[in-house]
Amino acid sequence: MSKQVLIVDDSVSVRQMVEATLKSAGYIVTAAKDGLEALNICKARSFDFILTDQNMPNMDGLTFIKSTRELPAHLRTPIVVLTTEASDAMKAQGRAAGATGWMVKPFDPAKLLEIAKKVMG
Template identity: 75%
Template sequence: MAKNILIVDDSASVRQMVEVTLKSAGYQITAAKDGQEAYELCQSKIFDFVLTDQNMPRMDGLTLIKSLRGLGSYRSVPIVVLTTEASDAMKAQGRAAGATGWMVKPFDPAKLLQIAAKVLN
């Protein structure tokens, strides 16, 4: 059965690149343009994996992660941050919020597929 992945990014081009990459491996994709939209989607559907940007309007990635971890159904769902933010301090904040992993943009499609396979198995 195909795994359902939620992509959260305010950049339409990034959402499209990530979606094409993950769909090529057979994943089902849902996309949200910011953390608020993603949180609303997650209240009515459980995704197998969430891939989120950090810097977005309305709700940023760390706030989204904390909010999702507060929902019982998302306590153990893998959440990876895909962002231009690369500082150790930001990564530490991500871990503290409950992020499973961290990827820096621009992303390598092969590495993204590798991470998706790892967190979904």
């Protein structure tokens, strides 16, 4: 069965790019435009992998992750934060929020698939 991926990013172009890339590899992709929308989606269903941007209006990525981790269905969902800075502080925060990993922006489609494969097998 195809794996289900949730992509959360406020930028339409980035969202489209990630979506197209993952779809091309056979994943089923759901997209959300900010943390709040993503959280509402997560309350209703589960995913095999969640990829979220950090800087977004309404609700940022880390807050979204923290809230999502409180949902029983998402205790174990791999969640990767997209960030433009891979600083210690950022990583510590990511870890504290309950993220599984991080990925630095910019990235290319190959890198994205690499990670998706690593996470979901």
